[in-house]
Amino acid sequence: MSDFSLICRNLFRRKLRAFLMIVSILIAFLIFGVLAAFERSLNRGEDDAAADRLVTVNKVNFTQPMPIAYYNRVRGVAGVRQVTYANWFGGYYQDPKNILVVFAVDPTSYLDVFSNEIAVTPDAREAFVRERTSALVGETMATKWGWKIGDRVPIASNIFSQKSGARSWDFTIAGIFTNKTPQFSTNLMLFHHDYFNETRTFGKDTIGWMVLQTTSPAANDRVAKTIDAMFANSSDETSTDTEKAFNRAFAAQLGNIALIVVLVVGAAFATILMIVGNTMVMTVRERTREIGVLKALGFPRGRILRLVLGESVVLALLGGLVGMALAVLAIWAMRPGLAQFGARMAMTPGILFFAIGLMLALGILTGTVPAINAMRLNIAESLGRS
Amino acid sequence: MGPFFRQLIAVTIINVKSIPQRFWLSLSTVVAITLVVVVLLSFLAMANGFRRTIAGSGADDVAIILRGGSQSEINSTVSRDQVRLIEDSPGILRNTEGKPVVSAELYLTVDGVKRSSGTKANLPLRGIGQAGLAARKHVDIVAGRMFNAGANELVVGKGLLSEFEGFEIGKTVTFGTTRWTIVGVFEAAGSVFESEIWADLPVVQSLFKRTNFFQTVRARLQNPGTLAALKAYVDGDPRLKLDVKSEAEYFAEQAAQTTDLIQKLGWPLAIAMAFGALAGALNTMYSSVAARAVEIATLRAIGFGAFPAFVGTLIESLILAAAGGTIGAVTTFLLFDGFTASTLGASFTQVVFSFKLSPALIAQGIGLALAVGVIGGLFPAIRAARMPIVSGLYG
Numbered sequence: 001m002s003d004f005s006l007i008c009r010n011l012f013r014r015k016l017r018a019f020l021m022i023v024s025i026l027i028a029f030l031i032f033g034v035l036a037a038f039e040r041s042l043n044r045g046e047d048d049a050a051a052d053r054l055v056t057v058n059k060v061n062f063t064q065p066m067p068i069a070y071y072n073r074v075r076g077v078a079g080v081r082q083v084t085y086a087n088w089f090g091g092y093y094q095d096p097k098n099i100l101v102v103f104a105v106d107p108t109s110y111l112d113v114f115s116n117e118i119a120v121t122p123d124a125r126e127a128f129v130r131e132r133t134s135a136l137v138g139e140t141m142a143t144k145w146g147w148k149i150g151d152r153v154p155i156a157s158n159i160f161s162q163k164s165g166a167r168s169w170d171f172t173i174a175g176i177f178t179n180k181t182p183q184f185s186t187n188l189m190l191f192h193h194d195y196f197n198e199t200r201t202f203g204k205d206t207i208g209w210m211v212l213q214t215t216s217p218a219a220n221d222r223v224a225k226t227i228d229a230m231f232a233n234s235s236d237e238t239s240t241d242t243e244k245a246f247n248r249a250f251a252a253q254l255g256n257i258a259l260i261v262v263l264v265v266g267a268a269f270a271t272i273l274m275i276v277g278n279t280m281v282m283t284v285r286e287r288t289r290e291i292g293v294l295k296a297l298g299f300p301r302g303r304i305l306r307l308v309l310g311e312s313v314v315l316a317l318l319g320g321l322v323g324m325a326l327a328v329l330a331i332w333a334m335r336p337g338l339a340q341f342g343a344r345m346a347m348t349p350g351i352l353f354f355a356i357g358l359m360l361a362l363g364i365l366t367g368t369v370p371a372i373n374a375m376r377l378n379i380a381e382s383l384g385r386s
Numbered sequence: 387m388g389p390f391f392r393q394l395i396a397v398t399i400i401n402v403k404s405i406p407q408r409f410w411l412s413l414s415t416v417v418a419i420t421l422v423v424v425v426l427l428s429f430l431a432m433a434n435g436f437r438r439t440i441a442g443s444g445a446d447d448v449a450i451i452l453r454g455g456s457q458s459e460i461n462s463t464v465s466r467d468q469v470r471l472i473e474d475s476p477g478i479l480r481n482t483e484g485k486p487v488v489s490a491e492l493y494l495t496v497d498g499v500k501r502s503s504g505t506k507a508n509l510p511l512r513g514i515g516q517a518g519l520a521a522r523k524h525v526d527i528v529a530g531r532m533f534n535a536g537a538n539e540l541v542v543g544k545g546l547l548s549e550f551e552g553f554e555i556g557k558t559v560t561f562g563t564t565r566w567t568i569v570g571v572f573e574a575a576g577s578v579f580e581s582e583i584w585a586d587l588p589v590v591q592s593l594f595k596r597t598n599f600f601q602t603v604r605a606r607l608q609n610p611g612t613l614a615a616l617k618a619y620v621d622g623d624p625r626l627k628l629d630v631k632s633e634a635e636y637f638a639e640q641a642a643q644t645t646d647l648i649q650k651l652g653w654p655l656a657i658a659m660a661f662g663a664l665a666g667a668l669n670t671m672y673s674s675v676a677a678r679a680v681e682i683a684t685l686r687a688i689g690f691g692a693f694p695a696f697v698g699t700l701i702e703s704l705i706l707a708a709a710g711g712t713i714g715a716v717t718t719f720l721l722f723d724g725f726t727a728s729t730l731g732a733s734f735t736q737v738v739f740s741f742k743l744s745p746a747l748i749a750q751g752i753g754l755a756l757a758v759g760v761i762g763g764l765f766p767a768i769r770a771a772r773m774p775i776v777s778g779l780y781g
Contacts, residue, residue, distance in 0.1 A: 017669060024665035027658050060562040061508060063460070063495040063734065064594075096455045158453075158461045167455060167627075202463065202599070235595070237562050252505040253736070255729040267421040268659055274414035275666035282411065282673065 003303070007310040010287075017279065018315070024275050025319025025362070026326065028268040029355060033327025033347065034334070035261045036354070041183070041345045042251050043258075050116065051217040052081075054224055055246040056210040059237040062246075063088075065206035066236045068197070071106075077226050079219035080212050084109035087193060087208040090159035093145060100141065102155060102189040104196035107136075113211050117184040124149070124175020132195045134174035138186030142176045149173055155189070160200045169199065182346050211243070269362070277366040280312050284370035291374050292382030305375045312367030313360060320359035324352065393690050397698035400681065401674075402705060408674060415670045416710040418663035419758055423714025423751040425659055428722045429652025430750065431741040433645045439739040440641035440731065443577035444634035445523055446610040449478075451603040451620070454627045458640065459493040460510075460733040464600045466490075468626055475619040477612030478605045481520065487606035489514055489521040492590050492599065495735055496561045496583070498550040500728065507728070509546065510735040511561070511583045513590030521604040525579065530555045530570030535586050538593070541570040543580035545738030549728045553583075564593045578637065578731065581738040604633070640732040660758050663710075667762025671703050675770045682770055683778025692771040699767035700760070707759025711752040718751070719743055 012018050056074065058064035068085070075083050084106055091102030103110075107129045111118060120128075120136065128136045135155075137147060147153060156168035171191055179186050197204060214223050224240040231238045241249075251257070284291070291304060324347075331345045405412050451472060452462040469490045472478075478486045492513035497506045516535075519525055533539035542553045552559060558567050566585065574580050591597050607613055613632050620626045631639075675682070682695050722741045731737035 016672065020665040020669045024662040027662040027665075031655065031658055058562070059497075060594075061495045061497045063508065064562075090461055092455070096457050156455060158456045159463070161453075161463075165627075233563065235563060249505045249507075252500070252503050253507050253730050255727060256503065264425055264655060267425055268662065271414075271418040271421050271659065271662055271666070274417055275662075275669065278411045278414045279669055 003307060003310065007307060007314055010307070011311050011315060014283075017283075021276050021279055021315055022319040022322070024272050025316055026323035028265075028272045029320045029323025029359070030326045030330065031268045032265050032355060032358070033324050033351065034330050034345075035265055036351045037327070037331050037345045037347055039257055039261045040348060040351065042254065043248070050213070050243060052214045052220070053113070053243040054212050054214060054220060054227075054240050055243050056212065056227055056238050056240040057208075057246075059228075059239040062209060064236075065203055065208060066238065068205045068207050070231065070236075070238070071207065071210060073230060074210060074212060074227055077223060077230070079215050079223040079226075081215050082109060082112055083210055083212040084113045085193070085207040085210045086110065087196065087206075088159075089155075089191075089196070090157045091155045091189065092158055093153070093155060096156075096158060099158075100155065100189055101185075101187055102157075102191065104193040105190050106193055107190070110190060113213055117180055118177050119180050120175055120177040124177070128174035128190075131172060131174055132192050133170065133172060135171035135189050135191040136175050136177055137173055137190075138188040139176055139178045140185065140187040141189055142173070144187075147173055147176075149175060160196075160203070162199045163201055164199075169196075269358075273362065273365060276312070276315070276362070277369070280308075280366050280370045281373070284308060284374050287374075288377065288382045291377050292379050295377065295379045296383065301375045304377075305371045308371035308374045309364065309367040312370075313363030316359045316363035316366070320355060320362070324355050390691070390694075393694040394697055397685065397690065397694040398701045400685075401678075401698040401702040404674070404678060404681075405702065405706075408670065408677065411670045411673060412706055415663070415667045415706050415762075416713065418666045419707055419710025419755050420714040420717065422656055422659045422663045422758070423711050423755050424718050424721075426652060426656030426754060427715060427718040427743060427747060427751045428741065429648055429655070430747045431718065431722055431743045432727070433648035433652065434744060434747060435739045435742040436648065436729070436737070437641045437645045438742055439576060439737060440578050440644075441634075441638050442575070443579060444632065444637035446632055446634050447479075447607045448521060448523075448633040449605045449607055449613055449616050450631055450633045450636045451605065452601075452629050452631075452636075454629050456629070458733040459491075459602045460495065460735065462493075462601045464490065464603055464628065466598045466600065468628065469600055469603055471623060471626055472603050472605065472620070472628075475605070475616050477607055477615035477619070479608050487517050487520045489517040489604045490587070490600040491515070491518065491602050491604065492587060492594075492596055493601045493733070494590065494594055494596075498546075498736075499552065500736075501549055501551055502727075507550070508730070508735045509550065509583060510581070510733065511540075511585065511590065513587035514584055515587045518584070518587075518604075521606050522574070522579070524575040524577075526573050527570045528573045530568075533569055533584070533586055536589060537586065538564060538566045538589060539569045539585065540566045541572050541584050542568055543582050543584075543738075544571055544573050545576075545580035545726070545728075546582065546736075547571055548726060549581075549736070549738045561593075576740075578737055581728070581731075581736060607632075643732060644729070656754065660754055664758050664762050667703060667706065667758055668765065670706070671699060671763050671766035672769070674702060675699060675766045675773070678770075679773060679778045682773055683775050686773075686775045687779060695773070696767045696771035699770045700763040703763025703766070704756065704759040707755045707762070708752070710758075711755025714755065715743075715748045715751050719748075 058066045071085050087104040089102040089104050091100040092098050093100055128134050151173045154168040154170050161167050214220050227240045228238050328347050456462040473486045473488050480486050494511045495508045496511045498509040500507045533541055547553050555568050558565050617630045620628050620630050723743045725741045728736045728738040
């Protein structure tokens with residue numbers, strides 16, 4: 001009988017107990033998997049951010065507008081490869097509760113700057129750029145509302161009105177885009193800023209933010225300083241940051257999600273550490289006589305140690321891997337519900353590797369004390385004990 | 387009945403006295419249940435605190451008027467002509483001079499630095515008119531003074547002052563190119579207004595290039611019943627494509643979304659953890675029954691019934707669960723009750739709120755703990771009751 005099968009036999013000797021321990025470990029890893037993916041999705045912008053992208057917003061706050069003329073001035077700054085701009089539209093479909101993420105953008109430059117994220121066919125791109133009243137819709141949004149290319153959809157704004165008095169704009173769907181990185185949300189609609197600018201009642205010739213690509217990440221700092229200095233002391237000063245820093249600050253507005261996740265996961269792991277640790281100590285104590293027999297048969301101390309430690313590690317891996325598999329299912333099930341927040345949860349390799357590390361740590365932590373106890377057992381005493 | 391009860395009590399006492407023999411295992415069950423209750427109650431206290439702050443902000447006899455479909459103050463726009471029309475509406479309270487108590491306001495977002503994270507966050511800057519204070523109840527300047535008309539002066543809410551840097555009285559803050567001096571701090575009965583910065587409306591309008599631009603209108607009603615008259619008036623005028631709500635209704639809607647989200651996170655988490663704790667409790671109680679096999683069999687042999695053995699085990703489990711639940715509730719109270727935090731509210735600006743436990747929430751926490759205790763004790767208790775006497779005696 002190999003050591004591994006001995007470990008498995010030992011583990012499942014009391015099936016109910018093994019099952020209960022696996023369930024408690026499984027739940028801790030399920031919680032860890034889902035929360036870690038949730039936290040990552042909130043901070044996804046930070047991971048996603050291209051190193052050579054900067055974001056320029058009004059210094060007062062990113063919700064304040066700035067003149068559209070800034071676009072051409074920023075375009076001329078040395079070290080800027082390309083720039084685009086966008087405006088928040090505050091869109092909704094049919095009912096104010098059906099909030100849509102809609103940006104009014106400059107079509108060509110927007111698709112260029114986000115060419116590593118947005119995948120769009122040449123035909124769709126051409127149609128979108130050509131037709132002023134068209135919109136480009138992300139796959140998630142198009143699927144959710146059942147929109148197809150060529151559909152004419154009325155999108156209302158909870159902020160802006162048309163000069164005609166209407167609160168909604170009619171867009172023809174020119175194309176549907178997908179994403180090139182799984183974290184980029186396709187719950188998004190883009191339409192022409194020109195068209196928006198001409199028809200809206202207020203805020204004419206202003207934009208919400210600019211996204212620019214520098215010639216290299218090394219130029220970021222200099223470019224950011226040049227831009228902000230250019231508009232210093234004007235009526236609309238700017239604040240330029242890397243996309244990463246901007247996204248991080250944005251996520252931090254919700255609160256310290258990372259801390260909450262750490263606390264909850266910590267509580268879940270403290271629980272199983274105690275339960276599994278104590279149970280392992282008890283299990284080994286019950287087996288005192290057996291371990292004495294093994295020793296009497298000539299099993300070396302190291303092997304005894306490995307047997308007990310192996311049992312706790314196998315237990316942690318069994319519970320942990322099943323838990324992570326359930327977490328993947330849970331994330332998949334939760335995705336539609338969270339899509340409206342723009343968060344796209346995904347199990348990343350990073351989370352998975354960290355989880356496996358946690359499983360090993362848990363197995364070793366809970367097995368060490370009983371394994372050492374078993375290793376140090378005195379043969380005569382253990383055989384005498386009942 | 388007498389002897390039966392004495393049996394119950396005797397067996398229960400034996401069970402309880404045997405807990406120290408499985409001290410670490412029992413303790414781990416108590417701690418597991420404690421942690422479940424702490425997680426549940428801290429989420430519920432967060433949701434409750436947030437809801438109280440927002441929902442407590444609204445008055446029944448104040449109407450809030452927004453652009454139709456705009457959902458929150460930040461999105462809304464109302465023109466000067468519309469404000470004038472609203473002032474003529476029936477149902478609005480008039481002051482001693484006969485003027486309607488109507489406050490047209492501007493609601494802008496500016497940056498402030500959060501103390502806890504050191505990062506920039508959205509703060510609401512509200513330009514309020516002369517009627518701004520009259521249209522609200524329970525607002526008091528608690529330090530310094532009110533801003534002067536026409537001056538670049540700010541008063542800040544107490545909550546905002548505690549969570550964000552640089553808003554102490556006498557300091558100046560810069561929004562873009564304009565400099566403002568903080569001259570006072572106000573309290574507003576713990577409501578969402580305490581997370582705001584207030585300044586004189588015309589000054590904000592001119593410095594932010596929003597002349598003749600308003601976002602919301604607040605009107606003090608003669609009584610809550612006259613809201614209907616105001617609504618009918620606004621609906622009847624085609625120039626007024628506006629939504630009219632009581633302030634209480636508006637804030638209740640604002641609170642609902644975030645509160646729901648927090649509760650939707652808290653309950654599943656706590657229930658998942660409760661399953662983990664349940665596995666621990668079952669394990670502990672099965673061990674308890676196994677360890678006392680001889681004892682239980684002996685009791686049965688000298689004439690004790692199966693039912694007392696069942697009840698004894700169940701009560702042991704419930705005692706562990708009740709201990710965990712109580713410690714969890716006390717821990718949450720000590721650690722989190724009154725803990726202040728801030729998050730983004732529906733208007734996309736920071737709302738400062740405090741975690742708030744309530745007896746109803748504590749009852750929910752302890753209820754969950756006892757549920758773990760009942761289920762965790764039930765199956766082992768059945769095993770104890772069914773244990774065959776003869777084989778039990780041999781251990």
